[in-house]
Amino acid sequence: xxxxxxxxxxxPHWTLSYVLRDILNLTSVKVACGTGDCGCCxxxxxGKAILSCLTPAAKADGMQIETIESLSIEGxxxxxxxxxxxxxxxxxxxxxxxxxxxxxxxxxxNPNSSEEELRRVLGGNLCxxxxxxxxxxxxxxxxxxxxxSEGC
Amino acid sequence: xxxxxxxxxxxxxxxxxxxxVTRVDALEKVTGSxxxxxxxxxxxxxxxxxxxxxxxxxxxxxxxxxxxERLPGVKAVICYKDAPRVKFNSxxxxxxxxxxxxxxxxxxxxxxxxxDPVAAVAAVDKDTAEEALALIEVTYKPLPFVLDPEAAVxxxxxxxxxxxxxxxxxxxxxxxxxxxxxAESEYVFRGRYSxxxxxxxxxxxxxxxxxxxxxxxxTVWTSTQFPFRLRVxxxxxxxxxxxxxxxxxxxxxGGFGGKEEMTVEPYSALLAIKTxxxxxxxxxxxxxxxxxxxxxxxIMELETGIGKDGTFKARGMKAILQAGxxxxxxxxxxxxGSSVFRMMYKCxxxxxxxxxxxxxxxxxxxxxxxxxxxxxxxVERQVDEICRELNFDPVKFRLKNSYTKGDIDPxxxxxxxxGANEECLLKAAEKIGWGKTMVRKASGDKQRGLGLARYVxxxxxxxxxxxxxxxxxxxxxxxxxxxVTSAVDLGTGISxxxxxxxxxxxxxxxxxxxxSLDSDTDTHPFDLGAYASxxxxxxxxxxKLAAADVKQKLLLAASQILKVDSDELxxxxxxxxxxxxPDKRISFGEIVMACRYAPESSATFTGRGFxxxxxxxxxxxxxxxxxxxxxxxxxxxxxxxxxTLDVGRAINPSNxxxxxxxxxxxxxGYALTExxxxxxxxxxxxxxxxxxxxxxxxxxxxKIDVIILESYDPSxxxxxxxxxxxxxxxxxxxxxxxxxxxxxxxIRDLPLSSEKIYGRLRDIPD
Numbered sequence: 001x002x003x004x005x006x007x008x009x010x011x012p013h014w015t016l017s018y019v020l021r022d023i024l025n026l027t028s029v030k031v032a033c034g035t036g037d038c039g040c041c042x043x044x045x046x047g048k049a050i051l052s053c054l055t056p057a058a059k060a061d062g063m064q065i066e067t068i069e070s071l072s073i074e075g076x077x078x079x080x081x082x083x084x085x086x087x088x089x090x091x092x093x094x095x096x097x098x099x100x101x102x103x104x105x106x107x108x109x110n111p112n113s114s115e116e117e118l119r120r121v122l123g124g125n126l127c128x129x130x131x132x133x134x135x136x137x138x139x140x141x142x143x144x145x146x147x148x149s150e151g152c
Numbered sequence: 153x154x155x156x157x158x159x160x161x162x163x164x165x166x167x168x169x170x171x172x173v174t175r176v177d178a179l180e181k182v183t184g185s186x187x188x189x190x191x192x193x194x195x196x197x198x199x200x201x202x203x204x205x206x207x208x209x210x211x212x213x214x215x216x217x218x219x220x221e222r223l224p225g226v227k228a229v230i231c232y233k234d235a236p237r238v239k240f241n242s243x244x245x246x247x248x249x250x251x252x253x254x255x256x257x258x259x260x261x262x263x264x265x266x267x268d269p270v271a272a273v274a275a276v277d278k279d280t281a282e283e284a285l286a287l288i289e290v291t292y293k294p295l296p297f298v299l300d301p302e303a304a305v306x307x308x309x310x311x312x313x314x315x316x317x318x319x320x321x322x323x324x325x326x327x328x329x330x331x332x333x334x335a336e337s338e339y340v341f342r343g344r345y346s347x348x349x350x351x352x353x354x355x356x357x358x359x360x361x362x363x364x365x366x367x368x369x370x371t372v373w374t375s376t377q378f379p380f381r382l383r384v385x386x387x388x389x390x391x392x393x394x395x396x397x398x399x400x401x402x403x404x405x406g407g408f409g410g411k412e413e414m415t416v417e418p419y420s421a422l423l424a425i426k427t428x429x430x431x432x433x434x435x436x437x438x439x440x441x442x443x444x445x446x447x448x449x450x451i452m453e454l455e456t457g458i459g460k461d462g463t464f465k466a467r468g469m470k471a472i473l474q475a476g477x478x479x480x481x482x483x484x485x486x487x488x489g490s491s492v493f494r495m496m497y498k499c500x501x502x503x504x505x506x507x508x509x510x511x512x513x514x515x516x517x518x519x520x521x522x523x524x525x526x527x528x529x530x531v532e533r534q535v536d537e538i539c540r541e542l543n544f545d546p547v548k549f550r551l552k553n554s555y556t557k558g559d560i561d562p563x564x565x566x567x568x569x570x571g572a573n574e575e576c577l578l579k580a581a582e583k584i585g586w587g588k589t590m591v592r593k594a595s596g597d598k599q600r601g602l603g604l605a606r607y608v609x610x611x612x613x614x615x616x617x618x619x620x621x622x623x624x625x626x627x628x629x630x631x632x633x634x635x636v637t638s639a640v641d642l643g644t645g646i647s648x649x650x651x652x653x654x655x656x657x658x659x660x661x662x663x664x665x666x667x668s669l670d671s672d673t674d675t676h677p678f679d680l681g682a683y684a685s686x687x688x689x690x691x692x693x694x695x696k697l698a699a700a701d702v703k704q705k706l707l708l709a710a711s712q713i714l715k716v717d718s719d720e721l722x723x724x725x726x727x728x729x730x731x732x733x734p735d736k737r738i739s740f741g742e743i744v745m746a747c748r749y750a751p752e753s754s755a756t757f758t759g760r761g762f763x764x765x766x767x768x769x770x771x772x773x774x775x776x777x778x779x780x781x782x783x784x785x786x787x788x789x790x791x792x793x794x795x796t797l798d799v800g801r802a803i804n805p806s807n808x809x810x811x812x813x814x815x816x817x818x819x820x821g822y823a824l825t826e827x828x829x830x831x832x833x834x835x836x837x838x839x840x841x842x843x844x845x846x847x848x849x850x851x852x853x854x855k856i857d858v859i860i861l862e863s864y865d866p867s868x869x870x871x872x873x874x875x876x877x878x879x880x881x882x883x884x885x886x887x888x889x890x891x892x893x894x895x896x897x898x899i900r901d902l903p904l905s906s907e908k909i910y911g912r913l914r915d916i917p918d
Contacts, residue, residue, distance in 0.1 A: 013279075027191035028184025030405075032355040033437040037842035040355060068184040081182040085174060088806040091814065092643025093181030094355040094405030100182065123849035126842060128353050128406055129643050131813030132850035134806075 001026075002070035010057040017041045017052035019060070020067060028068045028097040032126075039125035042098035043067050049105040068097040071104070079145045080104055083138035091129030099125040103139055111147045115140060154809045156802060157579065158862040168655040169870055172806030173662050175648045177403070177641070177669055186669070189359045189375045189402045190434055197361065198227055198274040200423050200433040201281035203288050204443060205263035205270050208512035208835025209297035209310060212261050212270065216289040220273060223287060225280035228426040231271040231288075232259035235422060236391040242414045243480040243517065244378060244385040246617050246680070253320060253479040255313055258389055258418045263292070264312055264477030265514050266836045267442035274423040274431045297512035299830050301474040302451065304509045312477065312510040320475045321483035323490045325504040333466035333501030337457025341538055345530035345900045347884070348827040349449040349474065350818075351441060352519055353847055356405025358415045358444060359434035362424035370421055371398045375405065377412040377640050378681025379673050389418045390425070399673045407642035408818070409518035410445050412683045413480065441840040445517025446828055448485055448508070449474040450526035454534050457501070462544050464499040464553055469530065471506040473523075476515035482508035485516065487616075489523030492881075495561055495608045495770070496531050497553040512835055518683060520815065520877045524609050525822065525884060529902065532605035532885035537898055546889075547581050550606055555770075557863075564615055566768050570871070572798035572861040573772040577606060579859050580796040584776040592894075597783040600791070601894025604776045605885035611769040611800075611865075611874035612686035619686065620764040622677035623694035625654060625702045627757040629748065631726045631741030633658055634666045635698070638679035639691035641669065644876050645807035646687045650695045652803055653869065657699035658740075660726045677760075685771075685874025688803060693763030693869045702759025709743045709755055769865035769873040773797035775816075775882045778854075779890040786910030788824055788891055790854040793883070797858075800865040800873030809858045812879040816856055817848045819883025827903045 001024060008023055020026045020043065030040040034053050041053040044066040071078045080100050083089070090096055099122070106121045107113070113121075118139055122132065180186040217229040235258035245252040259269060271288050275281035296310040303309060304318045312318055334340055360374035370392050376382050379399040387394040404411065420433040435444065450473050457466035471489060475482035486508045493504060539546040555561065557571045581587070584602065594600050612619050624636040635654050641647040647667050655662045679691055703723065710728040711718035714736045722731050729737035747755040778792040795812050802808055825846040829838045839845040864871030884902055892898050897912050908918055 021191075025193075027187065030190075030355070032357070033842050035437065035841055035843065038355065038437075072183045077182065084182045085178040088172065088175060088178075088645075088810055090175060090178050090181045091645065091810055092354070092356065092404065092406040093177065093186055094188065094643075096181050097184035119850045119853075123851035126353075126355065126847060126849065128355055128408070128818070128847065129814045130810055131815075131817035131848075131856065132853050133813040133856055134810060136850060136853075 001065050002067060012058065014057040015053055016055040016057050016060050019057040020052055026067045026069055030094055030098060032094065039102060040095050040098040042102045042125065044101055044105045047105060047108065049102040068101055078104060080139065080142040083142040087134045087138035089130060089134040089138040095125055095127045099127070099135065107143050107146055111143065113143065118143065154805060155859045156805055157575065157859065166656055166870065168652045168662060169803055172804055173648060173652060175645055176651055176667060177647060186403050188356055188405050189361065189373050190356065192361060192373060192402065194361060194363065194430040197430040197432055198276060198427060199278045199281050200272055200274045200420055200431050201278065201285050202269050202419055203271040203285045205266060205268040207263060207292055207294050208266050209295040209312065210263050210292040211295065212263065213291040213293050215271060217271065219289070220284040220287040223280065223284045225276040226273060226284045227429065228274045228423050229271060229284065229288065230422055230426060232261055235259045238389055238391060240385055240389045241480060242478065243412070244381040244414055246381065251321060251483050256478050258422065265512050267514055268477060269419065272419045272423060274427050297835050299511055299513055299832065299835060301472045301509040301511050304511050305507065312512060318510040320479045320508040320510055321486055323486055323504060323506045325490060325494065325502060328501030330466055330468060330501045330503040334455065334457045337465040338460045339458040339542060341456045341458065341534060342454065343534055343537070343900055344451065344453050345533055346451045347449060347526045347529050347902045349446045349516065350822050350826045351444065351446050351828060351845065352408040352410035354406030354408055354410055357435040357437065357440050358411065360416045360420050361430055361432045362420040363430040364424045364428060369396050369398065370424070371400060372417055372421060373400045373402055374417055375411055376401055377407045377642060377683060379638055379671060380678055381681055382414055382417065383673050385414055386417050386421065390421050401640060401671050403669045404640060404642045407682065408520045409522065409683065412518040412681065413445055415444065437842065438840045441845065442514055442837050445480070445515060445519070447519040448482065448516035452526065452530040454530055456534060458538060458542065462549055462552060464497050466501040467497065467499040468503040469493050473506065473508040474511050474513065474516060475508045476511055476513045478515040480515045481518045482516060485523040489527045491564070492524040492608060493527040493531060495555060496528065498555055513830060514837065520818065521881045522877065524607065524881045528605060528607050528881050529885045532882065533888055533900060536603065536889040536892060546604060547577055547586060551577055554606065555608065566615065566770060568770055570800065570863040570865040571770060571772050572863040575861050576772050576774045576796040576798055580774045580776045580794045583857055583859060584778065584794045586776065594780050598780050599783060599894045600778065600780045601890045601892065602776065602778050603886050603889025603893050604774060605882035605889060606774040607878065607881040609771050609878050609881055611689050611771055611868070612765060613684045614765050614768040618680065619690055620762065621679040621691040621694040622760065622762045623691065623698040624677055625695065625698035625759040627702055627706060627740050627744050629741055629744050631739050632664045632666060633660065635695055636676055637691055637695060638671045638676040639687050640682035642682050644811060645804060648807060649688050649803045650692060653692050653695045654699050657696055658703065659723050664726065685876045685878060688872050689769065689868040689874060690763060690765060692872060693765065694761045696869045697761025697763055698759040701761055702757055705755065705757055705759065706740060706743055709747050710738055713738055713743065713746055765867050767867040769800060769867045771798055771873045771878050773878055773882065775886045777886040777890045779887060779894055781891060781894045781909060783895070783913065786906040786913065788904060788909065790820055790887065792855050794857045795859070795879055796861060797875070797878055798861045798863050798873065799875050800868065801862050801871035802860050803872060805860055808860055808875050811875050812858045813856055815879035816883055817853065819880045820887065821847045822902060823884035823887035824903055824905065
């Protein structure tokens with residue numbers, strides 16, 4: 001869990017989002033629908049974006065999980081976070097952690113993605129404030145920065 | 153892309169106002185560290201769940217809570233036997249005699265919609281609370297129900313509230329001689345237009361935590377748009393004096409009008425009082441859909457007379473608004489709908505006949521635009537039809553007939569002091585290439601079309617309702633300034649705007665101004681709440697006056713310390729200096745340190761500002777939309793939107809642009825994909841999830857150009873007008889007009905779903 005090993009005894013019906021929020025106090029993980037439709041609960045498991053509200057907690061045994069709390073350790077922001085700030089891509093902020101985690105996993109695997117591909121993947125994260133316009137702008141800039149920092 | 157056209161004079165220009173400074177809450181939000189209500193955990197906190205009616209209309213014959221109470225982990229169960237029998241209106245009306253029916257109890261013996269609360273449980277965890285709900289035994293006597301507002305006013309319809317008809321409110325306006333004007337009109341257009349119910353879908357559901365202490369004080373942490381109004385009505389609903397209720401508002405995860413409503417608070421409060429433990433109650437998404445609020449569906453019949461010269465001779469609207477099981481905001485939503493209908497176009501002979509009606513559906517409520525999107529949809533759809541039929545240019549026709557600067561509204565007497573209506577239409581037309589030849593036939597069976605719509609909408613509720621806001625500006629020992637206000641930031645960026653206003657007034661940079669992202673009725677001064685696009689206009693005025701007030705105190709103190717006449721003092725960059733002897737200079741921080749901690753010269757550096765706008769500041773705007781319709785499937789793709797809006801004065805252009813983008817996302821859903829659907833046999837909403845209720849995603853959004861116009865309205869601070877609600881108002885009408893242009897068929901009913909377009913193209917009934 002964000003680089004730290006945790007032992008949690010879970011009930012069979014507990015979801016990963018419940019354990020993250022209520023047991024481990026990682027409150028950045030938001031549950032806005034509980035049915036896997038909105039993307040607010042997205043975290044990264046073994047490098048892939050998953051919906052923690054649909055993931056049984058027991059299935060997380062042995063998984064390496066990242067939440068947004070791990071992105072800005074020592075005050076340095078991830079390029080997606082920086083671009084979200086610079087582009088005014090944040091309004092109420094409730095969807096933001098899940099959105100950033102989904103796109104972090106996607107851009108890590110697809111540094112050369114097109115805007116259309118990026119929009120399609122971002123389509124898994126609902127937002128009711130921004131119309132996604134500034135978020136897409138920010139993500140394109142972050143993609144370019146990530147690509148150039150990786151030297152490809 | 154963002155453009156800004158300013159009509160400001162040189163001396164009206166500013167330093168910090170007008171620049172897109174970074175949002176004050178951005179860092180906390182991108183790191184996920186911001187704490188919303190649902191992220192709080194108090195020691196010994198219990199979790200509540202509400203048992204909801206499965207029937208749209210029924211009497212409760214008996215409730216047995218014994219088995220639920222005995223379940224281990226359950227700490228309290230409440231139903232109508234435990235709640236005060238005090239009537240209220242969950243819209244928390246501004247005035248007790250403002251025409252809002254008080255038709256709700258915390259629990260009643262009768263239920264009026266599927267999802268109406270019947271009982272509530274507090275338990276050690278959510279699972280136990282949920283389990284306890286299943287153990288509550290309720291015997292219902294189902295009653296005949298009615299979902300359709302037109303059916304609800306027919307004779308013999310089920311009576312939803314005992315002792316009164318199903319009509320919640322009525323508005324009739326008559327000016328000039330309508331019948332004669334119709335008879336004398338060259339052309340008469342009649343049509344029936346309808347809009348559906350849509351949901352706010354704020355990502356953060358309604359949620360609160362209540363705590364009742366040994367002194368009989370109730371503290372409620374809640375995601376609300378109006379802490380002070382909520383305090384008054386919560387106190388009344390649960391029978392605790394106002395002074396013993398404290399509302400704390402943590403950062404809000406979206407509101408859009410849905411949280412201008414008392415929903416979860418009374419239940420969690422009563423459970424907290426009963427258990428003496430903190431109680432959290434949070435809606436699930438399903439509860440948001442069935443027991444949250446929604447935009448009122450509206451059926452509108454228009455009768456319009458047009459003269460040969462292309463002016464309106466008569467304008468009539470008959471409207472019926474589906475209020476739902478309880479009135480809540482319906483009377484004033486109908487009121488705004490009628491005002492906006494009237495103010496859209498000039499016409500002597502006017503008739504409005506509107507009713508809001510009880511139905512056995514979830515209650516409608518406040519929703520961004522508050523009655524205007526409905527009226528504007530009908531009016532602007534019909535204008536489009538008129539222009540098509542009579543071969544008028546839709547831009548010129550609108551320009552010729554709309555109210556503009558200097559006009560006086562005959563009914564309210566509002567003078568339109570400043571308005572860029574003309575510029576809004578012309579700039580948008582130019583940007584989208586109106587009048588130029590466009591490619592109509594796209595690839596395959598796809599056809600393109602262009603449409604437009606405009607709007608008029610007030611800023612704040614000034615006119616009929618109270619309008620005021622109080623703010624404090626406190627200068628700290630390091631010369632920084634703290635702004636204390638109960639203005640609610642729903643995510644719109646108002647906190648950043650207020651920081652900019654303070655920075656402007658003090659002549660300091662925005663990073664020297666603090667504002668907290670939450671507020672507290674015990675410590676923060678009075679504000680009415682976030683609604684009616686009022687916050688920058690009213691709360692901004694309060695902050696500006698508070699800054700001016702404390703600046704006077706600083707100048708007075710500086711004059712004593714520097715021993716110079718205060719007339720010769722100037723303020724710059726957090727310093728006060730003598731214009732004549734610039735070496736006589738002292739910083740804000742030094743003044744505060746010198747005065748606060750010196751025994752002989754203590755002084756206050758808290759400024760107070762109370763702002764009450766004298767007039768309203770009507771806003772104008774237009775949207776042009778390009779669509780592509782697949783003639784085989786009826787599917788509509790929105791290719792492009794150009795939005796213009798007259799904001800009076802732009803405090804933060806980037807944040808304004810964000811409001812427009814978000815409003816268009818909602819407006820496009822309203823036009824094409826969103827609509828609550830009731831099962832006619834059970835009265836239940838069928839689409840209770842984001843899977844079945846489709847809001848636009850990033851993949852669906854078109855390119856949007858935003859053009860901001862600054863007309864400067866003297867009623868508010870710096871010339872500002874409202875921004876937050878307005879851009880949703882014309883979107884659905886503009887899309888429908890564009891679809892009409894593309895397919896050659898006029899559709900008068902929202903939403904323009906693929907099925908509907910497919911059917912209309914083939915004469916298949918909906």
